[in-house]
Amino acid sequence: MAVMEIPGAVNIIRYREIDLARLSLRGSMRGEPEIVQELEPRTTPSPALREEMMYVALGKDVKESEKTLMWALHNSRGMKICVLHIHQPAQKIPVLGTKVAISRLQENQVNAYHENERQDMVKIIDKYIRVCERSGVRAEKLCKEMDSIEKGIVQLIYEHEIKWLAMGAAADKSYSRKMNEPKSKKAIHVRLEAPTFCQIWFICKGNHIYTRESKLDGINIEVDSPPVQASSNSEAVQTWRSRSLAEGERGQMELQSSAPNHRRFMSENNGMHFSSPGRGSPHSNLNQERNSDWDNQSRRTPSVGSRFSTCLSSEIINDSIVNHLSSIHNHGEYRSSSVTSSAIDGNMDDELYTRLEQFVEEAQSSQKEAYEESLKRKKAEKDAIDAFRRAKESNAMHAEEQRHRREIEEALSRAREEADNMIWQLREVTEALRVAEEQKLSLEHQIVDSDKMVEQLEQKMFAAVELLQRYKKERDELQVERDSVLKAAEDLRKRRAEEASSSSVSQFFSEFSFFEIEESTAHFSQTLKIGEGGYGSIYRGDLRHTQVAIKMLHPNSSQGPFEFQQEVNILSKLRHPNIITLVGACPEAWALVYEYLSNGSLEDRLTCRNNTPPLPWKTRIRIAAELCSSLIFLHSCRPEGIVHGDLKPANVLLDGNFVSKLSDFGICRKLPHEELSENTTLCWMTEPKGTLLYMDPEFLATGELTSKSDVYSFGIILLRLLTGRPALGIAKEVQYALDNGNLKDLLDPTAGDWPFVQAKQLAHLALSCADKNRGSRPELDSEVWRVLEPMKRFCGVSSILDSEEQSQIPAYFICPIFQEIMQDPVVAADGFTYESEALKGWLESGHDTSPMTNLKLPNSDLVPNHTLRSAIQEWLHQS
Template sequence: MNMVMVNPEPLYVAVSKDLKENKLNLIWAIQNSGTKRICILHVHVPPTLIPFMGAKYLPGSLKEQEDRAYQEFERQNMHKTLDDYLLICQRMGVQAEKLHIEMDSIEKGILELISQYNIQMLVMGAASDKNYSRRMMDLRSKKAIYVCEQAPASCHLWFICKGHLIQTREHSLDEGNVEAASPLVQKVPNSEAEHSLHLRSHSHALVQNHGANLTNPGQELFRRVKSANDGHGGSILDVSFQDDTEGYSSPCNQMGVEVCRDESNGLSKRSPSGLSTCPGSTAVEPALTPNLITEGGRMNDTLYDQHEQPKGEAENATRNAYRETFRREKAEKDFMDTIHMAKASGSLYLDELDLRKLAEEELAKEIEELDNIKSQRDKVKEELQLAHNQKSSLESQISSSELMIKELEQKIISAVDLLQSYKNDRDELQIQRDSALREAEELRGKRGETLRMHVSQLFSEFSFSEIEEATSNFNPSLKIGEGGYGSIFKGILHHTEVAIKLLHPNSMQGPLEFQQEVDVLSKIRHPNLITLIGACPETCTLVYEYLPNGSLEDRLACKDNTPPLSWQTRIRIAAELCSALIFLHSSKPHSIVHGDLKPSNILLDSNLISKLSDFGICHILSLHDISSNNTTLFKRADPTGTFAYMDPQFLSSGELTPKSDVYSFGIILLRLLTGRQALGITEEVKYALDTGKLNSLLDPLAGDWPFVKAEQLTRLALRCCEMNRKSRPDLHSDVWRTLEPMRVSSGGTNSFGLCSERHYQPPYFICPIFQEVMQDPHVAADGFTYEAEAIRGWLDSGHDTSPMTNSRLTHHNLVPNHALRSSIQDWLQAR
């Protein structure tokens, strides 16, 4: 029978975008399709994530143009893959076309295409190629299972895996189309269904041959009855027989008796007379009986005997045919059981081969491990032999060592005696050292007096009348600050803006504090320490450089509606303050502790560069202040300063150390972060940090704080505010190494607080004549400061007027400005 049925409908093959995975399935469909057309069916699933710039984004999260471009790129790749499938069909000489749809679900897209195009035949994958095995009989793909369950009954489905037919789902058609219903299955060679069909056709053919043999006795009987009927003048009734020789379907014999089979055991149902009957069968005996009766009403014995003999032969032949059919069906069943047993035996044989292969691999591993153990055993033997040799060598060394011990004992006894004599010499030298230290301390005190006399020449002394003139007789409108020490006025001194600190008669600070601030600020220079220009000793008045942006306290409070400080500026101010404290604490020969560190004592210049001021109550620590049990510098003093910023351990013990400034620095750092008041700020910040609410506590006026930096600064500040001073971090090795990288990454200034990009130059550093930074500044009679070479050249050329005011100069004497010269040198060095 021809296995390929001509059908105008194409054979649809569902493929994915993986050409390698579906190539074998497509080739199987082409080889088993005969002359049919092939239609490549594909469901395009839009991507759920779009890769862009090294990351993946959800559709719609990027710009519309970028999203649309990537979607179009995916569609072009889909068409390219489908064209590759069509190329395979073209190379195999098959006419092919492609059909695709875009949906979020592949299985639902396949069902939509089946419904939309009324697909009758579809080939799709049963599972991925990596899941294929020779014993695979079920679908393992969720998509295949879904399509098999939900596809219309009119669609015939073939499920393929790695070029092998796994399962078929036939459609429901009319009886006239049964032969064309499953052409692909009919072409599968050596299948069980084809073999079973062959056996059944062979059995039915045998039954038909038996039925053909039975027609001869019936025809002979018909001939004899016909001649008897003719001899009796036609009084005997005619008998008609049905000659069915076209096929065997039930099966039936040629006398019209149909065979009815029981499907459970293959046995035939029999009538009481011994003949098999079926519904709709023709009864022979009633039709013949009237012809066997003569006209006189008697039975014709001859005809009856002639009738009974072929009847019995026919019944025997029919009975033998039934037995032969039953025997052949039993043989067919036994044959199928044998095939199944052979398949099971083959599967068991393959499993046994796999087990044997595993056993051989395990045996090889054990042999390899045994060889390793043997090699390790040989190595241990060698090491053991070496250990024995070392043992004998050590025993000989021990015997020689015992002799050496005895000799050393004698030497130790003599060394103890020598040590005792050395101890006596040491005590004598200790006494000499103490006396030398006392003499050195006396010399150091004398040297300090000399140094103070020399330092007093490094800044200018002003008369009280000059101070009054500079402040317009202390005009209240020029007052820029007020504190417990007195008042601060803005003034013009020698044509330079200055800040004048006037000590109040009832101030907490007296002449000692005034002298200490003069001594400290006249000896040290740092870009983040306020510059002392001069002093008026008779009224305890100090003259500083003028800083127009006021104090850090004013800027945190946005006084006079000034703009708030950004978080970058706050980090830079913290780094500058840390640099100034490191400079003070490491000052030689004596360490300096500020003792009153707070935002109101931190001033800001026109570029918001911080300057630490108010050294009236600072403390100088010397070697005499080292404790007896450690090397920590401390000084016993009465607690002074602002309570909220004071070291709690200093308040309780009266011992002031550099770590006391670290505590105050931690409080200032917390204020820079939060903008809140100092009292109780540590507990508030700790609670916010522990509960994960730090972001709500940061000062919003500073801008959008980087949370990682803010959290790192917060933890650093809390460490600085530890109650136990030993738990506080070191400014140089810990705090500075944290703040400096933050300042650099935030785009701040350099480590000296100077603007690295603009190289800011204070205007009073510039010579009015040369318009350059002065190297040797001198003050002329007009009160202006000039470069010495420039003003001398002006005067030597015959001029007797001021280069700035064009007024006549009262004299030609020039006074060196030591304070300004020192500031310029520090600035140049920092730059």
């Protein structure tokens, strides 16, 4: 009975084997596309697919990229979402309305700008993440910084083995319904360069326009392919293998469930199935045909798919029947059964038994082949792993090569920029050389012109020499007439002095407008300010083409209009070589205009202001004699003597030849000459004014101003000339030095080697003048002058014209036309002063322009300059 059940079981096994082979071969018959379809995402994804990740490449334009992201969210089919973004740092940075290459900027500026770009990138990616969260999807993000967006996307696909990618195909504005392939440069590059294991959907304006399918090669893994492809193929094989195993298990279950039915069918048809070999039963023929088909099928060489089916079928047979048959055949269990061998020989068909033995042998052979195939499969998997490793190493080498290539490209870019900079600098140098060449040519032309000018000047110089010789001859002729002219000038001076008392002030000096005063001082510029006094500020100016000193009344000055009028009244009538000349005044501004003295005040020279050299002792003796002469002149004026009242070094001015001139007569007083006894001294009761250190102690105590008050101030000045020390306590110091015989130690060493006899004589004279008792002070015209006048001659400075250095003529005394001292100066309409005869000859010869400016004269009126003429006559008389 057991043997009778075997043929049916074998048939059932053969039928299930054929079905399993057919199921297993289905995959190989459909080919590779069928396997790819199994890997594509479905509407209801499998557990393995749920672990997959769809990457969405998004750019900086949120409005355009958001449509691509929404498409991915609606078509992800259960896969996770990852936002992929390539950040491209700017190579040019906007500066002042233009874009400048980063190579020309400082590193900290470039880093700061790129850091701002990265912060903006983070904000943009956060926006994409929020869009996913609003759609109920928790998205991840993957970012990379590269100079090329499309190369960065391809590199990330290789590095992260991306299988599913969605990205934009073109800008929204370029979209049309007929678009069926990507248009943008980035999309085309990714489509061509991305690995084949990655499936890419190209989206434009939220519409899917193109899909680049992934390509899998089944089990045979190409080593040259990227590593991700081998991994995908391995996964496909594992999926297919699991499906085949599942089908094999279902076949075994069906076999086990159908075995009782087949056994029952065999028992019912026992006589028909197992007749003798000579009988021609149709079932026997059918079994023979099926066994023949099975033998033919089992002898075939299995394909890739059938190998897995054969292996599975062999395992089923080994587990169910074949092992049992093999144990019976090998160990004699079948012979130990209750049925004897003779009964078997009588009831069993020899041919069927032979076929069973063949089937067992073939099953064992198939099991051996399946085991060998398993070894081959394991070897193939090992080879695939090795190929995967080699491909991964190749990928790393490719990435390293790409990095080196980028570095080389960046180096080439920097070299190109440096070359451009060098070309730009070379152009600048070339331009500079061109300009220098032009300047050289210009200088050569100027040199030629200068040579011609030198020749012309030489000719003019020869003519000037001849003219000078002629003028020298004329000067010698005029020198003969000088004595008679001087005599006539002396008579004229006396006559003018007599007329001065009765003539008005306006005849002796000029009146200026405030506009002229302001214009001459450049609106009272601080650069032209040369001094400050009790009356106000003093400015240097150029008034009517004459350099003058202008004293402006200060609003808070201790002096006022009374002092202004008094100084005008006195100086307009006084003429002395050692008294400053008043050129004019401006009544509307209470301004006084004096001749300009270039060496400043005696105070400035004694203190060596502005690093000026100290005065030599000979010059100091001459200044003392000149000051004494001016005081004698003031005190002896008729009909009233004049007391200066504010004598000090700051009011003693020095011209270019260090000739002293007394100034600042604002607080002076007139003393009438009356018939008084010899013991009587004229005085003027007034409020004490002036500088305390030089003020007469009796005047300070009583308010009585006398001529002896000026003698006290003169004595203090003389002591300062000797010692160079400040005025405070100077009389006591000199007196103490004389008493102890230490006068040499007190003399100013910067003045040179003083002659001690003269210095000691001057010291005694100065102390007698600075006596606190007014009655003990000497007379200037008799006692003081008698000492100073011989010393003045001893120093070789008896007069202003004793040497060529001292005989320089003031420039404003010279006529611009005749170049001689003017005798009758007149002011023309151009503001310049000329000799009357010279200007009249100029106008009578037909000229109507200015000899100085060559501009047309408004009129031919000539205004006599009485002030200048009087000053010239005084100067000529003293010389």
